[in-house]
Amino acid sequence: MMAEEWTLHVSPGAANDPVFVGVGEIPTGKFPDRGFIQALTKVALLALKDAGMVPRDIDTIMLIPNLHGAADQADLVFSRMVEELGIHGTCKSSYMIHSGGSTSDNAVRAAHGLIATGHAQNILVLQCERWGSADLNEMITMLSKNGIPGEWELPSGIQFNAIGAMITRRYMHASGSSAADMASVCVTLRNWANLNENAMYYTKPLTVEQVLASRMVADPLHSYECPPMADGACAFVMTNTANAKKRGITNAVRVAGSGGCVSHYCLSQERDQAVLGWPLAAERAWNQSGWGPQDADIAEIYDSYAAVTTIAIEGIGIAAKGEGARWFAAGNGNPGGKLPTNTNGGLLSAGHTGVGGGTALLVEGIRQLLHRAPDKRQVENCQKAIIGGSGGSYMDAQILLLERTKLGA
Amino acid sequence: MKMPTIVSEFRAGLANGQLLIQNCTDCEQPNMWPRYACPHCQSENLGWRVSGGKGSLHSFCVLRQGAPEGFEEDLPYAIGVVKLDEGVQLAVRLVPDAPGDWESYSCDDRVEFLAVSAEQIEKRPVATFRRVGG
Numbered sequence: 011m012m013a014e015e016w017t018l019h020v021s022p023g024a025a026n027d028p029v030f031v032g033v034g035e036i037p038t039g040k041f042p043d044r045g046f047i048q049a050l051t052k053v054a055l056l057a058l059k060d061a062g063m064v065p066r067d068i069d070t071i072m073l074i075p076n077l078h079g080a081a082d083q084a085d086l087v088f089s090r091m092v093e094e095l096g097i098h099g100t101c102k103s104s105y106m107i108h109s110g111g112s113t114s115d116n117a118v119r120a121a122h123g124l125i126a127t128g129h130a131q132n133i134l135v136l137q138c139e140r141w142g143s144a145d146l147n148e149m150i151t152m153l154s155k156n157g158i159p160g161e162w163e164l165p166s167g168i169q170f171n172a173i174g175a176m177i178t179r180r181y182m183h184a185s186g187s188s189a190a191d192m193a194s195v196c197v198t199l200r201n202w203a204n205l206n207e208n209a210m211y212y213t214k215p216l217t218v219e220q221v222l223a224s225r226m227v228a229d230p231l232h233s234y235e236c237p238p239m240a241d242g243a244c245a246f247v248m249t250n251t252a253n254a255k256k257r258g259i260t261n262a263v264r265v266a267g268s269g270g271c272v273s274h275y276c277l278s279q280e281r282d283q284a285v286l287g288w289p290l291a292a293e294r295a296w297n298q299s300g301w302g303p304q305d306a307d308i309a310e311i312y313d314s315y316a317a318v319t320t321i322a323i324e325g326i327g328i329a330a331k332g333e334g335a336r337w338f339a340a341g342n343g344n345p346g347g348k349l350p351t352n353t354n355g356g357l358l359s360a361g362h363t364g365v366g367g368g369t370a371l372l373v374e375g376i377r378q379l380l381h382r383a384p385d386k387r388q389v390e391n392c393q394k395a396i397i398g399g400s401g402g403s404y405m406d407a408q409i410l411l412l413e414r415t416k417l418g419a
Numbered sequence: 420m421k422m423p424t425i426v427s428e429f430r431a432g433l434a435n436g437q438l439l440i441q442n443c444t445d446c447e448q449p450n451m452w453p454r455y456a457c458p459h460c461q462s463e464n465l466g467w468r469v470s471g472g473k474g475s476l477h478s479f480c481v482l483r484q485g486a487p488e489g490f491e492e493d494l495p496y497a498i499g500v501v502k503l504d505e506g507v508q509l510a511v512r513l514v515p516d517a518p519g520d521w522e523s524y525s526c527d528d529r530v531e532f533l534a535v536s537a538e539q540i541e542k543r544p545v546a547t548f549r550r551v552g553g
Contacts, residue, residue: 147488154487161426162452163510165545166498167482167490175480176500183478183526229481229521278500278510279452283478 016298018267020126022415025252028125029262029415030376032061038242038361038370039210040142046082049243050138051094057245060382062257063132065095068247070130071104072121074113074137077152077364078144091136102130110156110401111312114369115268115408121248122265131253137370138243139363142210149239157402159276168277171236173403174315175228177283181317182230184284184332189230191335193221195316196235196358198343203355205345205387210240210361237314240361244373255417263379266394266411269295277403286400287407288325295409301394303327306411308378308389309349310371311398313356322398323351325407350389353378368399372410379414425453428467430544436534438470438546440505451507472532473551474503479513481521493543497521501530501548514549524550 020027034056036049058064073086085091089104107117117135124130141149154169178192200216203209216234224234254262271287271294274280296302303326311326313319320334328349329337337343343351354360354374357367375395377383397410425441432439441453444464448457456463479499486494497513514533516523529551 150485151488159452161423164487165543166510166512167486167493167496167543168498168510169482169485169487171485172480172482172498175482176478176498179480180478180526225484227482227484229483231480276452276510278508280500281508283500 014297016294018265018298022264023251023417025250026126026128027251027264028122028248029251029254029264029417030246030248030380030412031254031259031262032057032059032063032247033245033373033377033380033382034058034060035208035244035370035373036242037208038240038363041241042143044241046076046138046140047085047090047094049241050091050136053138053243053245054091054095054134054136057134057247061247061249062259063247065097066100067132068095068097068134069102070124070133071101072117072133072135073104073106074117074135074369075106075108075365076139078140078149082140108365109406110365111314111368112399112401112406112408113365114372115270115397115399115410118265118372118410119268125248125250131250133248134245135248136245137366139366140241141239141362141364142241144239146239157276157405163276163278171228171231173277174236174318175231176277177321177404178315178317179230180283181321185320185335186332187320187335189222190218191339192235192316193218194339195313195319195335196221198338198341199313199352199356199359201344202353202387203359205384206354206360207384209355209359210238211355211359216359231315235316237357237362237367240363242361242363242366242370244366244370246373246376251417260417261380262415262417263376263412264415266301266413267295267299268408268410269293269298270406270408272406274405275402280404284321285325286321286404288322291407291409292326295411299411301411303396306349306394306396307392308353308375309343309351309396309398310375311352311396312368312371312400313352313358314362314367316358318400318404319352319356322400322407326396326398326409328396345387353383353387353389371399372397375412379412425455425465429453430540432467433544433546434537434540438472438532439467440470440503440507442466442468449505449507451503451509470503470505470532474501474530476500476524476526476528476530476548477502477508478526479521479524495519497524499530499548509546511546511548512543514547
């Protein structure tokens with residue numbers, strides 16, 4: 011299918027051009043004593059401080075859902091954070107966006123539209139997940155219902171690792187990638203996590219040999235190739251360019267374009283598990299932005315399994331068709347590599363925080379473009395980033411193209 | 420809620436040893452999974468045809484740990500996605516070469532539907548496939 015032209019109706023420097031101006035994050039891992047609302051409050055304040063704002067400046071709160079519990083979800087939906095931040099009485103609206111792992115990409119689209127059209131001025135996007143502290147069996151059972159039709163596929167006993175394993179096997183078959191090639195993706199991510207104090211595996215190095223020696227969980231996936239479920243929280247702030255300038259902000263991050271494709275609901279209906287929706291999503295993103303894959307300084311691509319990322323970078327055109335895993339094995343995504351990829355360690359090494367995994371990658375991309383990552387992992391002169399997300403049973407491929415922008419005085 | 424007819428009839432087919440594919444009476448396109456309206460022509464005149472039961476194995480996995488609740492006793496088990504010759508796809512269980520062993524299977528293998536007992540379908544309403552010549 012040929013992608014159509016979709017014009018972005020805002021341009022760099024325009025008064026209504028939406029920009030990212032701050033991010034907040036707390037460590038990802040197992041923190042059973044760190045409360046849900048406590049964590050949300052913390053990242054909200056960190057992001058606001060980073061943006062040079064106070065809670066009262068926020069008119070719209072946009073919530074990223076959690077997957078660990080319905081009671082906490084209800085707190086999010088019914089505006090608890092508005093009251094916790096003390097902006098009840100002035101906050102215009104507070105609500106949730108949800109498309110699983112691609113939520114952050116869709117939240118950006120929603121916030122971008124609200125700001126550009128004037129429905130919102132200063133938006134705070136909040137995410138918190140407590141997967142690391144949740145009951146593992148309960149989470150496995152819960153996850154066997156996400157992107158899996160209860161009447162048609164659940165009776166097969168399918169769950170999330172089985173979905174990741176099938177995609178991995180098809181990808182390895184189509185590309186001729188070896189088990190060591192696939193494991194090298196996990197090692198690249200770990201190399202980045204070793205530079206990120208907020209990552210679950212900050213202090214633990216990893217080798218290909220260790221990955222291949224770990225127990226087989228869902229052939230062909232070893233346990234070290236399955237995402238570690240984690241607690242985590244992050245946040246970001248968006249505003250319009252005129253307001254950012256008024257606040258004295260000189261450098262920010264804007265959206266150059268986006269592309270997406272929902273290729274299926276359940277995995278059995280995907281025509282090619284080694285391709286998914288990435289080629290069409292990428293074509294749409296290039297059409298809207300005028301960019302190509304060669305323009306990016308970093309990539310932050312959803313990585314709940316190695317194959318999810320290798321398939322994405324092939325569809326995006328970062329690696330040649332069939333070469334995604336070998337691209338990682340050659341070190342291209344590493345610190346100091348050709349295209350630094352998933353510079354926070356990704357879901358596989360920073361930790362899988364449910365819907366938050368994609369949000370953390372987005373926040374890392376914004377942080378890198380704002381030049382606010384710690385020195386040891388800040389990519390020099392980082393100007394352009396490709397953000398990629400996917401939800402459910404890899405139902406969609408979502409691409410955001412973000413760029414650093416100078417706002418002037 | 421009562422089980423929808425498209426679900427109960429599909430499962431009754433499996434219990435009778437038949438793999439049914441939904442068939443649109445108007446545009447004659449096959450649909451899988453079965454739908455409430457034809458996704459090709461939006462007709463609600465939908466019936467069934469019996470699949471030839473042959474296809475290719477797009478991908479599969481062997482789950483060894485972490486079964487969803489109620490599936491623990493099945494471990495290990497293999498799940499596959501089959502592209503039927505009729506042009507539709509479905510998720511299936513694969514017959515092992517020997518208990519716990521699916522080594523002979525590869526992507527794109529020719530596979531065929533295997534009828535199982537009504538009791539088994541009652542417990543696990545899912546189609547079973549095996550490698551052709553396996």
